[in-house]
Amino acid sequence: MKIVALAGGVGGAKLAHGLAQILEPGELTTIVNTGDDFEHLGFYICPDLDTVCYTLAGLANPETGWGRSDETWNVMENLEKLGGPSWFRLGDQDMATHLERTRRLRVGEPLSQITKAFCEAWGVKHAVLPMSDSPVRTMVNADDGELAFQEYFVHRRCEPRVKGFRFDGVEGAEPAPGVKEALDLADTVIICPSNPWVSIDPILEILRPPFAQFDGAKSVIAVSPIIGGQTVKGPAAKMYRELGIEPSAFAVANHYRGLLSGFVFDRRDAQLVENIKGLNMRAYVTNTLMECLDDRKQLAMEVLNFIGEVL
Amino acid sequence: MKIVALAGGVGGAKLAHGLAQILEPGELTTIVNTGDDFEHLGFYICPDLDTVCYTLAGLANPETGWGRSDETWNVMENLEKLGGPSWFRLGDQDMATHLERTRRLRVGEPLSQITKAFCEAWGVKHAVLPMSDSPVRTMVNADDGELAFQEYFVHRRCEPRVKGFRFDGVEGAEPAPGVKEALDLADTVIICPSNPWVSIDPILEILRPPFAQFDGAKSVIAVSPIIGGQTVKGPAAKMYRELGIEPSAFAVANHYRGLLSGFVFDRRDAQLVENIKGLNMRAYVTNTLMECLDDRKQLAMEVLNFIGEVL
DSSP: OOOEEEEOOOHHHHHHHHHHHSBBBBBEEEOOOOOOOOEEETTOOOHHHHHHHHHTTTBBBBTTTTBBBOOOOHHHHHHHHHOOSSSSSOEEEEEEEEHHHHHHHHOOHHHHHHHHHHHHTTOSSSEESSSSSSEEEEEETTTTTEHHHIIIIITTTTOOOOOEEEEEEETTEEEEEEEEHHHHHHHHHEOSSOOOOIIIIHHHHEEEEEEEEGGGEEEEEEEEEEEEEESSSSHHHHHHTTOOOOSHHHHHHHHHHOOOOOOEEEGGGGHHHHHHTTTTEEEEEOOOOOHHHHHHHHHHHHHHHHHHHOO | OOOOEESSHHHHHHHHHHHHHHHBBEEEEEOOOOTTTTTTEEEEEOOOHHHHHHHHHHHHOOTSSSBBTTOOOOHHHHHHHTTOOOSSSHHHHHHHHHHHHHHHHHHTTOOHHHHHHHHHHHTTOOOEEBBSSSSEEEEEEEETTTEHHHHHISTTTSSSSSEEEEETTTTTBOOOHHHHHHHHHOEEEEEOOOIIIEEEEIHHHHTTTOOOOTTTTSSEEESSSTTTTTSSSSSSHHHHHHTTOSSHHHHHHHHHTTTTEEEEEEEEEEGGHHHHHHSSSEEEEEEOOOOHHHHHHHHHHHHHHHHHOOO
16 A cells, blocks of 8 residues: 655644554655745744654654654753744754754755655654755735744744735745655555645645646545644634634535545544535544544554545 | 953963953953854854853853853754764854854844843853954965864864964954954953964954054063963964974964063973063963962962063
């Protein structure tokens, strides 16, 4: 079986981790959103890519879901004493990632190659690819103007009301080397439970033009990031509301309408099953909340089994 | 009494620290070499300036003389795991200094102003000034070509044989704001026991053109960094040898000939007293090795007392 997983940050990383515990290296490629990448303190920071890699490596902080476990904050604490900007928290171990990535980018190494080298160093055996080696920047059209994603997400704590999104640079951006090949070989694409607006849509925007076959020839399964009308983490539900859509598993399925063969969502939303089937996709109801490592593997197993029903 | 101290790294910082324990803030200004500043890993690093500031703040590592006490190395360790360059060791606390300085330089804040802000944050009460806000780069003319100073000093561990030095950018560089004023007000200039070739000469090159009065009107006292033909730290003695000069306190006094009213050197070199006096300067012999905090204060006290004899 060849699987491509599309992932954003924490939720996506958890399911990718579950899949990696079942599938052999070579059976799974995770393509990660880079729309929330940004430059800060002279570092080129890739939050989603790092979350996915740290999670697959078993290095992620289990409490936050992002950043490193057993992290220290000595640089940040001293930076604050000097009056430096501290709104984006960078741990010491994590900072090494940004430092070395930035150094390599400056000497011309592409992001996909850097990610491969880092995965090797961290012992990640399953392929992880940035969606593109070219910068694409998710811009949030908010009630008080357009904001760069991390400005909205971290600095402003998702408080501004959103009106829409724009992926700056997406027109000229090509999928990273290996993305097309992985999709060509894949039996199934799994859209992980990540934010549809700002984690998955940027990837789909990148993939669509060269992968027209993506819409029909392969089975595509999505897992809902919305459970009981709420997001486990992050602003997806708030975004749906502000865009005038009731946040629900149905809203997510409808978001991906036309693309999906199957949709996986939580027991708490079982009442939506007929509405979701009405979107011309198969539906699978289970526990989708990944609270522990076993939950990740269990959900991954069920998603993989569901593929058999969909194909 | 108004004193200006000229200092490079560890030895200079120790004497400046001794002076700061005796003199009131406002009585002492330390002007620091920036010729060994360099850019590394995207950071703008000022080794001598940081050594002086950390030492005056009581934050310096007492074992190495440079870097921070109670330092951690989490960024560096993780950088090495990713294959990043590790020849220049940057501790976590120290890295915050470079990070914030680089950020401020990028937004246009001059080095002297940044240094002032950092000194305030660290509780340094005596003025510390970089010799210039403009980049001046000490280049080492070595047997296998010209090397940037840190390349020679840290990466190549002072192994290449030196043939001379060049201070790139010195012609166009102005003394930093406050340097001229401090010199105008100073009764005495103390040249700290720093490397004459690569720590003090760059400062003198910067100061000379606008401060012609420097040569005669004020008393200038130097403390020898060479004891018993050897340097306490660093390559000064090796440099003298490679340039065909026998390394000694006399060689140092001769280096500053014409500039000095008085010269302070170690008991172990007492036999050189007549030769040094023959250079038309007063001589003062004492213990110049600063092994503990008390030694710094003791030497500073003796140097200040010596000023009375010289004036």
